[in-house]
Amino acid sequence: MALTWPEKPTLIGTRITRLDGLAKASGKAKYPSDMLPEGTLFAVMLYSPHAHAKIKKLDISTAQSMPGVKGVVAIAQEGATLRYHGDDIAAVAAVTEEQARDAVRAIKIEYEVLPHVVTEAQAMAPGAPEIVKGGNVRKGRSQDNGKTGEAFAKAEVVVEGKYSLPVITHVCLEPHGLTAKWETADKLTVWSSTQAVQVVAQELADSFQIPVANITVLTEVMGGGFGSKFGADVWGRTAAELAKSTGKPVKLFLDRVQEHLAAGNRPSAAGTIKLGATKDGKLVGLIADTHGTGGSRGGSNFPLPYVYDVPASSRVHSEVFVNGGGARAMRAPGHPQGCALMEAAMDDLAEKLGVDPIEFRLKNLKPDDFHTPIYEAEVKIGADLIGWREKRKPRGQNGDGPIRRGFGLALHQWGGGGTLDKKVSCTISADGTVELKSATQDIGTAARTVLAIIAAEVLGLKPTDVISNIGNSTFPPGQASGGSTTTPSMAPPCLDAATKARDALFAKIAPALGATPADLSLQGGKLLIQGKPSISWKEACRKLGTASVSEIGSAVEGLASTGVGGCQFAEVTVDVETGVVRVKKIVAVQDSGLIIDRLTWDSQVYGGVIMGLNYGLFEERIMDPGTGVMLNPDMELYKLAGASDIPEIVIHAYEPDEQKARGVIGIGEPPTIATAAAIGNAVSNAIGVRVTEWPMTPRNVLNALAAASKEGKA
Amino acid sequence: MRKHDPKNGDEPGGPSRRDFLRGSGLAAASAVLTGTAATALDEAKAAEEGPKVLSGEVEITLKINGEDRKTTVEPRSTLLDTLRNRLDVTGPKRVCDRASCGACTVIADGDPVYSCTTLAVTCEGKKIETLEGFETGEHGVPHAFHQNDALMCGYCTPGFVTACKALLDKNPNPTLDEVRRGLDGNICRCGTYVGVLQAALDAAKAMKGA
Ligand code: FES
Ligand code: FES
Numbered sequence: 001m002a003l004t005w006p007e008k009p010t011l012i013g014t015r016i017t018r019l020d021g022l023a024k025a026s027g028k029a030k031y032p033s034d035m036l037p038e039g040t041l042f043a044v045m046l047y048s049p050h051a052h053a054k055i056k057k058l059d060i061s062t063a064q065s066m067p068g069v070k071g072v073v074a075i076a077q078e079g080a081t082l083r084y085h086g087d088d089i090a091a092v093a094a095v096t097e098e099q100a101r102d103a104v105r106a107i108k109i110e111y112e113v114l115p116h117v118v119t120e121a122q123a124m125a126p127g128a129p130e131i132v133k134g135g136n137v138r139k140g141r142s143q144d145n146g147k148t149g150e151a152f153a154k155a156e157v158v159v160e161g162k163y164s165l166p167v168i169t170h171v172c173l174e175p176h177g178l179t180a181k182w183e184t185a186d187k188l189t190v191w192s193s194t195q196a197v198q199v200v201a202q203e204l205a206d207s208f209q210i211p212v213a214n215i216t217v218l219t220e221v222m223g224g225g226f227g228s229k230f231g232a233d234v235w236g237r238t239a240a241e242l243a244k245s246t247g248k249p250v251k252l253f254l255d256r257v258q259e260h261l262a263a264g265n266r267p268s269a270a271g272t273i274k275l276g277a278t279k280d281g282k283l284v285g286l287i288a289d290t291h292g293t294g295g296s297r298g299g300s301n302f303p304l305p306y307v308y309d310v311p312a313s314s315r316v317h318s319e320v321f322v323n324g325g326g327a328r329a330m331r332a333p334g335h336p337q338g339c340a341l342m343e344a345a346m347d348d349l350a351e352k353l354g355v356d357p358i359e360f361r362l363k364n365l366k367p368d369d370f371h372t373p374i375y376e377a378e379v380k381i382g383a384d385l386i387g388w389r390e391k392r393k394p395r396g397q398n399g400d401g402p403i404r405r406g407f408g409l410a411l412h413q414w415g416g417g418g419t420l421d422k423k424v425s426c427t428i429s430a431d432g433t434v435e436l437k438s439a440t441q442d443i444g445t446a447a448r449t450v451l452a453i454i455a456a457e458v459l460g461l462k463p464t465d466v467i468s469n470i471g472n473s474t475f476p477p478g479q480a481s482g483g484s485t486t487t488p489s490m491a492p493p494c495l496d497a498a499t500k501a502r503d504a505l506f507a508k509i510a511p512a513l514g515a516t517p518a519d520l521s522l523q524g525g526k527l528l529i530q531g532k533p534s535i536s537w538k539e540a541c542r543k544l545g546t547a548s549v550s551e552i553g554s555a556v557e558g559l560a561s562t563g564v565g566g567c568q569f570a571e572v573t574v575d576v577e578t579g580v581v582r583v584k585k586i587v588a589v590q591d592s593g594l595i596i597d598r599l600t601w602d603s604q605v606y607g608g609v610i611m612g613l614n615y616g617l618f619e620e621r622i623m624d625p626g627t628g629v630m631l632n633p634d635m636e637l638y639k640l641a642g643a644s645d646i647p648e649i650v651i652h653a654y655e656p657d658e659q660k661a662r663g664v665i666g667i668g669e670p671p672t673i674a675t676a677a678a679i680g681n682a683v684s685n686a687i688g689v690r691v692t693e694w695p696m697t698p699r700n701v702l703n704a705l706a707a708a709s710k711e712g713k714a
Numbered sequence: 715m716r717k718h719d720p721k722n723g724d725e726p727g728g729p730s731r732r733d734f735l736r737g738s739g740l741a742a743a744s745a746v747l748t749g750t751a752a753t754a755l756d757e758a759k760a761a762e763e764g765p766k767v768l769s770g771e772v773e774i775t776l777k778i779n780g781e782d783r784k785t786t787v788e789p790r791s792t793l794l795d796t797l798r799n800r801l802d803v804t805g806p807k808r809v810c811d812r813a814s815c816g817a818c819t820v821i822a823d824g825d826p827v828y829s830c831t832t833l834a835v836t837c838e839g840k841k842i843e844t845l846e847g848f849e850t851g852e853h854g855v856p857h858a859f860h861q862n863d864a865l866m867c868g869y870c871t872p873g874f875v876t877a878c879k880a881l882l883d884k885n886p887n888p889t890l891d892e893v894r895r896g897l898d899g900n901i902c903r904c905g906t907y908v909g910v911l912q913a914a915l916d917a918a919k920a921m922k923g924a
Contacts, residue, residue, distance in 0.1 A: 017860055024868030025856035025875055027805025027845040034804035042799065097799055098788050173809045173817060173869040173903050223807070223869025224903055256810050444867035444904050603863045603906060610905025635810035635901060643894040646907045 003496055003556045005594060005663065011457045013660075015599035018449045019468060020221060020442075029221045032191040033253050035179045041070055042097035043242055043252035045235055046090040046104045047262065048082040051116035051323040051628025052131060055080050055089070059108040063092055066106055068099030071246040073238060081114070083131075083296045084323045085629045086261025088234050093242040093250050116323040118623040120268065120293050123322045131323055132296065138319045140301070146312030151285030155276025159348045163341050164270035165676070165694040166620035167293065169260045170330055171640065174223020176233060176263045177253030180240040186210045188240060191218050192232065193253070195225035195443045196480035201473040203232040204240055217473035219441045226611075227329030227482060228264035229443075260633035264328030265621060267292045267300035269337035271317075273345040281355050283364045286310045286345075291318040292337070294327030302334035306342035307411050307565070309366040323628060324621075329482060331608070332414060332669035336615060336676055340694060343410040343677040348690060351395050357681070358383055361411060371565050375411060378567050378589040378654050382409065385587040385650050386569040396688025402577045405584075406686025409569045410677035416592070416666030417562025418488030420555040423476035426455060426497035427550040428505050432538035434459060435467040436497070440478030440490050442470060444607075445668055446600035450487055451494045453596055458498035460522030461537060476552060484666030488560035491596060491664045497553025504551055509543040560663045566590035566654075568609070568674040570616075570682040571647075572696075576705060579698030581683055583613060583647040586675065591654040593665035598653070605651045605671040612675020613647075614640050617695050774838050778803060779847030787834045794818045794829035797844065805846045805872045809901075816900030817873040819880075820844050826880035828899075845875045855879045858917035864909035870902040878914045882921055890915065 006012065023029040056079075060072045071093040076082065082089070090107055094100035115129035122128060123136040130136060152158065178192035178200070188208070194200045197217040205212035222229070232240075239252035254263060271290030277283050292300030298319040305313050350360035358379055365372040383389065392407040399405075424438040436451050452466040459466075470478065479489035506517035513520070513529060521528045527540040569587040574580070588609050595601045618639035622631040632638040651671075676694055683701065684690045689708040693700045768789040775784045778801065785800045794811075797803040797820070806829050809817035813831040820829045821843040850856050855875050858864070865871040874897060881888060881896035888896060893914040902910065 017863060018865075020868075021860035021863065021865060022850060022856060024865050024871050025845075025859035026848060026850045027872045027875075029868060030804065031807075031869065033808075034798070036799070036802060036804075096788075097795060098791060171903050173807070173815070173867065173901075175809075221868060224867040226903075256812065446866075599863045600866075603866055603904075603909060606908045607866055607905035610907060611903075634812055635814040636812065640901050640903065641905075641907075642899075642901060643897040643907055643911065646894075646911075649908060 003499060003559065005495070005559060006457060009457055011453050011463065013595050013598055016449065016453055016463055016597050017599060018446050019452055019463065020448055024221065031174055031221055031223055032178060032193040032219060033174050033223070035191040036251065037179065037181050037249040040179065040249040040251050041093040041095060041242070041246060042100045043091050043093040043239055043250050044097065044100040044104045045088060045252070045254065045258060046107055047258050048085060048087040048089055050082060050111055050113055051085050051118050052114040053082045054112040054114060055082065055109060056112050057108070057110035060090060062108060063103040063106045066099065066103040068095040069103045070094060070248065071242045072103065073241060075234060075238060084261070084325050086258055086325050088262065091235070091238045091242065091252065093246055116628040118323050118628045119625050120270070120291065120320045120322065122625055123293070123320050132321045136321045137291070140317045140319065142314060142316045144314045148285045148287050148312045148314045151312035152276050154278065155284045156279040157349065157353050158274065158276040159345060159352050160272060160274040161345055161348050161690060161692065162272050163344045163692050165268060165337055165340055167265050167268045167324065168615060168619040169265045169621055169638070170226045170228040170263065171259070171635070171638065172224035172226060172228060175254040175256070175259050176229060176235065178232065178236045178239055179249060179251040180243040181249035182243055187214045189216045189218065190240065192236065193222045194219055194229045195222070195441060195482060196230045197441050197471060197473040198439050198477065199230050199480055200232045200236065204237065207237050208240065215473065219471040221442060221471070225443050225481065226331045227333065230480060230482065256635065257633040260621070260638060261630055262325045264330065265295070265325055266330035267294040267327040269300065269302055269341060271341060273341055275345045275349050277349055277353060281353055281360050281363050283308060283310050285312040286315070288315040290315065290341070291320050293320040293322045293324065295324040296321055297326045299327040302337040304338045304342060306338040307413055308342070308346065308361070308364045324623065331611060332673050335412060335414065335673045336612065339410055339412050339673050340677040340680060344680055344690065347408065347681045347684065357409060358388065371413070371563065374591050374654065375565055375567065378565070378591065381652055381654065382567045382569045382587050382589040385652065386571060386585065388569065392685070395685050398686050402575055404574050404576060404686040406572050406574065406682040406684070407569065408678045408681025408685050409567060410674035410681060411565065411567045412670060412673035413565045414484060414670040414673065415562050416484040416488060416564055418485055418492065418555065418560040418664070419479060421477065422479050422489045422493055422555060424451065424490060424493040424497045424553045425476050425550060426501040426553065427548055428501050428541060429548040430541055430544040430546060432541040433467065434461065434465060435469060436494065437469045437475040438478040438490060439473050439475040440470050440486060441481055443481035445481065445486060445604060446597060447481070447486055447490065449600065450596045451490060454491055454494045455498040458495065458502055460524055460526065484668040484670065486666065487596065488664045488666045492555045492559035493553040495553065495559060496556050497551050500551035500553060501549050504549040505541070505544070508547070508549065509540060512543050558663060561593060561665055564590065564592050564665050564670050566670055566674065568678045570675070570678040572679060572682040572686055574683055574686045574701060576687055579701035581617060581696045581701060583617065583679060585648040585650065586613065586678070587650045588671055589652045589654055590667070590671055591659055592667045592670070593662040594660045595653060595655060596664065601653065601667055602651060604667045606649055608669070608671030609649055609651070609675050610641060610646065612672045613679065615695065616676035616679035620695055768835055772835055774835060776834065776837055776842055777840065778842045779844060789833065789835050791834045792830055793820065793832040793834045793837050796834035797829065803844055803846065805844045807869055807872055809869070815873070816877055817870050819873040819876040819900070821876060821880050824883065826877050845872050845879070848875065848879060853920050853923055855882070855917045858913040858920060859910070862909040862913040862916060864906050864913040866904035866906050870900060873900050874902065874910050878917060881914070882918050886918060886922065888914070888918060
């Protein structure tokens with residue numbers, strides 16, 4: 001019989017607290033950055049103070065002779081070019097961290113400072129210094145679908161707008177880094193703050209040319225990654241190198257400044273979008289000229305058109321190179337940008353057409369997409385929850401007082417889904433212990449708990465009866481925590497492993513019970529024979545004698561799927577005198593297939609919304625065009641919401657029975673996508689003019705109002 | 715450094731620290747200035763007692779969670795680094811290292827302080843509490859955080875739990891607004907605030923049952 005999710009689960013879909021929650025809340029959980037094996041040296045990085053420079057002289061000799069210093073490595077060599085403020089130069093390992101910091105300061109460097117471009121405006125300006133061969137702006141191939149010329153000839157209403165979103169950084173609270181300890185000359189253990197233990201192991205195996213089996217990467221818990229912690233990174237390899245040369249464990253974690261500068265960012269997005277429709281509100285075409293910067297290596301593209309059915313579109317995206325830290329995947333890469341630009345243009349077009357933004361969107365969903373009826377249902381739920389029909393007024397009709405209230409919405413989509421090559425092992429011992437193992441890790445999504453819930457469901461136990469062992473690269477292959485793929489990749493093999501282990505247990509103990517395996521079942525911590533409770537789980541396992549059963553589970557088709565969507569609504573107030581935007585309420589309606597743990601599902605959705613709220617209101621990497629340095633690489637001026645900034649958030653899981661039948665899909669990313677877009681639309685609704693630049697800061701709001709009043713619009 | 719001045723309090727309805735940082739809460743300036751004045755007075759008093767010059771390696775004893783812990787620090791060593799790097803007390807986390815995020819919060823003589831900007835040598839003789847010493851049963855703050863899933867990656871959690879405990883020790887019956895203000899010196903990147911606020915309210919109830 002094909003493996004399926006239990007039809008009447010007792011645990012799956014309920015609210016179950018995390019297995020490691022109390023350890024985290026009482027300070028007992030040890031994070032990679034907490035690990036201090038005996039004799040550990042502290043390593044500190046030296047990074048570029050310049051946006052663009054050549055190293056003329058690099059002298060580490062003084063640093064080497066400083067008190068406590070055990071090792072110094074130059075990462076960049078004389079003659080090398082530093083490409084951004086924060087680029088890696090060298091690292092020092094010393095007995096105390098204070099000594100390591102002193103030694104880093106004693107590294108003598110002569111720079112030849114080169115001209116820089118750190119903002120897109122600088123990079124794109126005529127005559128700008130070329131920081132990459134071939135020019136700072138690289139135009140991509142045009143992505144065309146249909147004939148936009150003909151389409152726009154049919155268009156009766158057209159809007160053309162310019163919108164932009166800044167570069168933002170991940171700000172994982174636990175910095176990037178690892179502690180490395182060589183057990184022997186070719187055996188390495190590292191405690192790494194990573195969302196991919198096996199990727200880190202492979203990367204280190206490659207750089208030290210040792211078998212990956214000789215490397216153990218441990219990540220019991222980790223303090224956030226959001227897409228920026230897939231690899232060992234330069235600093236991780238450097239720590240391992242210093243550990244090798246000093247013969248001591250070495251701990252190297254970035255400081256907060258370098259976290260912002262070098263540990264990744266979400267690229268910016270900007271562009272001119274022209275969108276046309278017929279009078280009855282059907283989209284006919286889109287022409288977009290967009291650009292963005294992913295630093296000195298690119299990677300700023302994003303999906304456009306987004307969500308909606310656009311019969312003809314033509315789009316060119318240009319990559320702008322700047323002297324800035326490189327882009328890395330960040331929670332739903334590309335989607336928050338594509339969503340914001342598309343949804344802003346959609347809203348502006350609905351406005352010009354004079355139709356309700358909800359109606360306009362519903363009219364332009366893809367007719368043959370399985371997701372269209374889901375969106376239709378979700379939008380209806382969301383509109384009710386925010387009070388759209390009663391409270392929302394058309395754009396600009398929100399009174400004359402200084403405080404204006406506005407409502408906005410946006411739709412999003414995401415893939416999720418699992419890979420088919422991951423494994424989980426399940427071992428049942430004679431003492432009743434159940435142990436799961438897989439080389440996946442928990443980025444905060446409760447991976448450990450999710451696996452335990454599944455095994456407990458199958459075995460009729462409580463999740464706390466299951467030992468859920470993850471975060472070790474030597475365990476059976478596990479999924480990297482990214483792309484909302486962890487749960488859909490790991491849940492099916494876990495179900496398979498627990499089911500196989502249960503069947504193996506039944507096969508072994510049935511004879512001793514005078515029953516056949518088919519007579520046996522498990523429920524509420526008891527073994528049932530032909531449906532009647534007989535002995536406890538522990539007694540049943542004892543019948544294994546000294547043996548144990550151990551099974552490896554693999555992915556099974558049909559237990560996971562892909563493709564989710566959702567909508568979000570925002571209610572804001574804007575003070576038109578100060579430009580201050582306050583978000584009052586956000587409604588998020590989201591489908592995600594089968595939900596394993598409703599409690600942690602809720603947390604993910606709340607968290608996604610709040611990350612989106614930060615994107616919508618506060619976050620931006622601010623580069624100083626004059627000096628080329630980042631002006632806010634801290635947590636003071638790089639603004640993130642605190643407790644008082646959190647509005648009322650209403651979340652709704654769209655989960656009729658057919659959603660459960662889809663299997664597990666993954667929820668980490670989708671709920672962060674539409675928030676900034678919805679907030680932007682709500683602000684425009686409140687004040688009557690489009691704020692074209694995110695975040696919705698007082699400056700950007702006041703600029704928009706000033707520009708509109710110059711044009712006589714407001 | 716001091717998040718809640720016991721004398722002036724973080725009055726409900728007052729502006730939050732983060733409002734002030736954004737420059738959108740002018741009224742906050744007065745609260746901050748009063749805090750600064752209090753600190754200045756403390757410093758003046760210390761000066762009267764005569765300066766003590768410390769340099770090189772200094773042996774100190776810190777009373778952490780009721781236990782005397784001896785270690786060697788430099789005068790510039792922060793309390794946070796001393797706890798984490800020298801005493802293996804790793805509950806408090808280093809995140810911003812600059813008094814902006816709250817992850818390193820510990821309770822010193824009853825007040826929550828950012829240990830990343832507190833020098834270890836100034837803590838001799840003080841009662842330092844870190845969350846490792848908190849009651850983990852049903853009547854404790856950690857339990858309420860666990861039950862409300864008020865943590866995801868959990869890296870900000872020690873700071874939130876500690877700030878919450880300090881708040882409830884002073885104000886056992888906080889309103890939601892007071893909880894928000896009491897925790898405004900802490901930042902969570904995963905966005906677990908909804909659970910955190912509920913956990914604080916639940917913990918207030920549970921602690922009374924203790
Ligand atoms: S680490 Fe001390 S406040 Fe952030
Ligand atoms: S739970 Fe991850 S930062 Fe708060």
